[in-house]
Amino acid sequence: MASMRDIKRRRQSVESTQQITKAMKLVSTVKLQRAKQRAEQSQFYFKCIYETVNSILSKSGTINHPYLKENGSDKKAVIMITGNRGLAGGYNSSIVKLVAFNEAFTKDNTKIYAIGKKGRDTMDRLGYEIAKDYCDVIEEPTYDDARKICNDLLTAFESGEIGEIYLAYTFFKNTVVHEPTLLKVLPVNLDETSPSLEITEKHDVYAPMNFEPEDEEALNMIIPKYVTSLVFGALVESVASENGARMQAMDSATNNASDMIDRLSLLYNRARQSSITQELTEIIAGADAIS
Amino acid sequence: MDAFKLKVVTPERVFFEDDVEMVEFNTTEGEIGIYKNHVPTTVIIKPGVLNIYMADSEKTVKKAALHEGFVEILGDRVTILAEVIEWPDEIDEERAEKSKERAEKRLSEKETGTDVDRATASLLRAMARINVIR
Numbered sequence: 001m002a003s004m005r006d007i008k009r010r011r012q013s014v015e016s017t018q019q020i021t022k023a024m025k026l027v028s029t030v031k032l033q034r035a036k037q038r039a040e041q042s043q044f045y046f047k048c049i050y051e052t053v054n055s056i057l058s059k060s061g062t063i064n065h066p067y068l069k070e071n072g073s074d075k076k077a078v079i080m081i082t083g084n085r086g087l088a089g090g091y092n093s094s095i096v097k098l099v100a101f102n103e104a105f106t107k108d109n110t111k112i113y114a115i116g117k118k119g120r121d122t123m124d125r126l127g128y129e130i131a132k133d134y135c136d137v138i139e140e141p142t143y144d145d146a147r148k149i150c151n152d153l154l155t156a157f158e159s160g161e162i163g164e165i166y167l168a169y170t171f172f173k174n175t176v177v178h179e180p181t182l183l184k185v186l187p188v189n190l191d192e193t194s195p196s197l198e199i200t201e202k203h204d205v206y207a208p209m210n211f212e213p214e215d216e217e218a219l220n221m222i223i224p225k226y227v228t229s230l231v232f233g234a235l236v237e238s239v240a241s242e243n244g245a246r247m248q249a250m251d252s253a254t255n256n257a258s259d260m261i262d263r264l265s266l267l268y269n270r271a272r273q274s275s276i277t278q279e280l281t282e283i284i285a286g287a288d289a290i291s
Numbered sequence: 292m293d294a295f296k297l298k299v300v301t302p303e304r305v306f307f308e309d310d311v312e313m314v315e316f317n318t319t320e321g322e323i324g325i326y327k328n329h330v331p332t333t334v335i336i337k338p339g340v341l342n343i344y345m346a347d348s349e350k351t352v353k354k355a356a357l358h359e360g361f362v363e364i365l366g367d368r369v370t371i372l373a374e375v376i377e378w379p380d381e382i383d384e385e386r387a388e389k390s391k392e393r394a395e396k397r398l399s400e401k402e403t404g405t406d407v408d409r410a411t412a413s414l415l416r417a418m419a420r421i422n423v424i425r
């Protein structure tokens with residue numbers, strides 16, 4: 001049996017770990033509230049943009065626009081949104097798994113646009129090419145950040161450097177359910193929609209829509225906005241998911257620490273009792289020997 | 292006068308939502324004003340002033356600087372999807388003046404390497420801001 005002192009020391013160390021996990025849980029709860037609010041506030045914008053793009057495309061199916069067809073390059077760009085920090089349960093690794101275990105993405109044909117250090121480092125170690133790195137964005141994502149990322153991607157797409165753009169992020173369904181999601185961004189394919197948009201109520205049958213300027217020009221301007229809004233939406237949802245995942249992970253860590261402390265207290269008391277018993281036995285034995 | 296629903300949303304928040312009588316703003320095709328029962332149209336925004344004529348009894352007019360985005364016009368409702376939009380009290384007048392001067396200077400000098408599109412855009416934005424305040 002371990003000595004009393006060892007058990008005591010172990011219990012103290014678990015206690016201080018528990019304090020840390022408890023504090024982290026509180027912090028991420030607060031952050032989650034904020035991130036959740038942001039995600040909810042921005043939802044409406046994406047729904048509108050999605051509906052508009054949808055209505056343009058459904059009515060002008062014959063349009064031959066560079067953003068709507070393949071450009072011949074077999075390179076695939078993946079925007080990977082992970083966290084900058086760990087201790088968030090399976091949050092980071094499930095995004096990595098989503099990309100690395102997908103047979104469509106081999107090391108030769110995939111370029112990673114990394115948002116978040118954890119994903120970047122892991123993909124780098126696995127031997128993928130990291131094309132760009134936007135790790136500071138994830139702390140406080142703004143719409144401007146999303147726009148910059150999209151500009152880079154669209155330029156690469158237009159120059160034929162990449163042929164397809166995917167988005168790997170964590171969809172924030174609710175506080176406890178977060179789904180790692182892979183979404184094809186370009187060429188635009190509206191059959192494959194973001195789960196965040198599935199709930200969209202169907203518009204009453206569309207009145208024929210006019211466009212000023214003409215369809216093609218309008219698409220030129222609206223599609224970059226559409227892509228930007230997708231990326232921004234993915235960013236805010238991922239931030240919410242990250243904090244949700246961390247809150248859960250830290251909650252269970254705190255609970256596990258409580259269990260460990262209970263067990264160690266029991267062991268400690270047992271060790272204490274047995275050492276007292278032993279001392280008593282020794283004293284009595286000593287007294288017996290003298291008399 | 293009939294009122295319709297106007298909704299102005301940005302990626303960060305719902306900026307404005309109420310019944311209005313008319314709304315005016317600047318588009319790539321020129322300035323337009325919209326009443327109820329407009330033909331369904333989608334237009335792209337150019338930087339300019341957004342005038343909202345409220346449908347309340349006092350007929351208040353609200354102004355905002357609208358910089359980028361697009362508008363979906365349907366018969367009984369109008370949705371402005373704005374990437375950048377500001378109420379007058381959110382605008383820093385001094386900064387707008389300065390960026391206007393800067394943009395004008397850059398445009399008039401016509402140095403090689405000046406990004407004309409960018410300078411024009413920033414001039415338009417500054418003008419929109421200043422016009423909203425005055």
